[in-house]
Amino acid sequence: MSTPKFPPTSTAFSRLFASAFVALLTLSACGGGGGSSGTSTPVANNPTPTPTPDPGPTPDPILADYTSVQNLCAKPRTGVDAEGVPFPDRQGTLQDEMKFLRGWIDKTYLWYNEVPTTVRMADYTNTLDYFAALKTNATTASGQPKDRFHFTYTTAEWDAISNQSQDTGYGVTWSVNSVTAPRNWRIAIVQPNSPAAAAGLQRGDMLTAVDGVDFVNSTDAAQVDQLNAGLLPANAGENHTLTVQRNGATVNVPMTSAVVSIVPVKSVKVIDTPTGKVGYLSFEDHNAASEQQLIDAFTSLKNQGATDLVLDMRYNGGGLLYIASELAYMVAGPSAANKTFDRPVYNDKTAPGAAVPFLSTAYGFSAAANTPLPYLGLNHVTVLTSPDTCSASEAVINGLRGVDVKVDLVGGTTCGKPYGFTPVDNCGTTYFSIQFKGVNAKGYGDYADGFAPTCAASDDMTHALGDPAEGMLAAALSYRANNTCPAAATGFASSVQMRLAKPAAKKIAIYPKTWAR
Missing domain, CATH: 2.30.42.10 (PDZ domain)
Structure with a gap:
């Protein structure tokens, strides 16, 4: 099972869930080490002792070639992975695994120079807790943690989620x-x-x-x-x-x-309105299976004559970035083909990466590779959003705005994740650490506090998704018709923000199978 969206964590959902259920708060002091007691012996003509500065803990050494200890494992796996490939594990030690993580972070982490130097291997007894400490402690303008997206999966879990849906x-x-x-x-x-x-x-x-x-x-x-x-x-x-x-x-x-x-594309329909046919689909996961489902959905909407679209991504936390690019192309059409959809910006140790274009053909995740994609050719789209709209979903919004497609957001402020990863597997754990910020064709990617809605509306669970009377969809149709935002629907309103706890990945997006957003 996956981690609830509040807050992101590097531990398994079940561990967080159990401890949070009983309201256990564990405070651990990691760090410390040697250092002077702060006293010294007085000398002549200097009756006041001069304290010796405390140098603090000695930082861990960082391997320039961290790959030299990759797959050296305290408990090597035997056998083969889900694709029948033998595991690359060799006998090593816990320290080998930690050295790999420290070197990988120093080389590739977007904010490598903000990792606290007080984090030391000697203070940790497992790689998960050590990895969780290898990130910046800075905050955004709104005061939330700058890095809220630092986590792990077991490699078996990640393979099942990302490849098998x-x-x-x-x-x-x-x-x-x-x-x-x-x-x-x-x-x-x-x-x-x-x-x-x-x-x-x-x-x-x-x-x-x-x-x-x-x-x-x-x-x-x-x-x-x-x-x-x-x-x-x-x-x-x-x-x-x-x-x-x-x-x-x-x-x-x-x-x-x-x-x-998991069926990521649901409730595909065309809604007849006085001003034209409005397509609707609920899209909940940018996973491999969604490629063919999105192609089928847009083919159906096009065949039914849809001239506008409400794209419901209120529950979509991200996934494959190439899927996001394909989806954006299916909205915008040939006018966007081969333009920049998302360009990664790395740290100063990493060579610039190639931009991801608007893809006009299927990559081949679940549809036949190079299949021409259907498209609606719109210059306007409405996206239903919430705090669970994250990562690749936000890239769709940002990418379309980068090529001057008008994107209206109805619902809540999105999660705020313009960042991405190159996940790495080591000794049975897949690690996700931010390595780049994605920007659109106009160079914009500064939405760490999320995209605010054009029209605020609450999630209305008294109606089915896709029902024109459902609060968020009704607000979208109303705003489209008269440019006026109606009073927010309040289905099951709560004084506390409702968030998702869902059986899927900690949502990210991938370039195409290894680079992640």
Whole structure:
């Protein structure tokens, strides 16, 4: 399972979820080391002792060729990966793994010169905690951490998420207020052909219990373990019961976990309005499977005569950047072909990278390579957004604006991630560390605090996605018609910002399979 969107973390979702559920706050002091006590012996004619400056901890040595220790592992894997390739692991030590991380960060991290020198290998007993400390502590203009996107996956998890578009669970995306009590978790998305869909779970259902344990208010550690076991099944075939509240009624829903295929493109339709046919699609993940689904969706919209588009990316945290480029081309059409969609800007140790153009043919993730892409050829598009609209989704907005397509945003401020990674695998862990900022054809990429909406609207879970009466879509159609933003819809309004906890990746975007946004 993946990490909730608040806050990004380098640990697994289940670890964060469990500790946050019982409101455990662990403060660890990493750093320190030797140093003087600050006293000295007085000398003649100088009765006042002169303290010796504390030099602080000795910084760890940094390997210029960090690749020399890559795949040297404390616990080497044996066998082959998902594609049948033998693991490259060789016997090494924990320190070898840490030396690799330190050298890789120093060479490629966008803010390598802001990593605290007090972070020392000797103070850590595992690579995950050590890696989590190897980042800047600076903040943005709004006061939030400058680097909120520093995390890891097991390599097996990452391969399954990025390549197979699969997850073990029920096929539910939750909209949550908090992982600590009192909890208000409601279903935002139900994946088609999933256990949740088969059991009749619906968008807007509020979770009240898991296997009979109070989900809203439980804080007891043993009960929290039960909640985690039922809500985050580790294996397919597990039987649990979710209790939800729906329209004032309590419904017990028996569930059996399964390997669920994530369907990123949903609810493709054309809405007839007095001023023309408006296409709509919900797009939730820039993964490999989405390539063919987007091609099919735009072909359908084009064939139905859509002359405008509402692109719903309120739940899309990112993914493959080449998919974002293809999507932007399918909106704009040939006028954007081969223009700069996104250009990476690296640190001063890294050679400039080639820009990603607006791609007019399929890369070949799930569609046949070099297939010409369908397009609507629009000079205007409306995007539904929220704080969970992130990374590659924001690149679509920024890239289109870079070639003068008018992009109206309806919903909430986006997450603010103009940055990207080149993920690296080492000893069974895939590490993600920011290595560049992406800019559009006009050189703009300064949206670390997100894109503000043109028209603010709340997520309305009293209606299905794609229903013209749903709050955000209704606001988009109204704004399109009269350029006036209606009063924000308040379906299940909460005094605390609702965010996603979903069975998918910690959202990023990739150039094309290894460079990430």
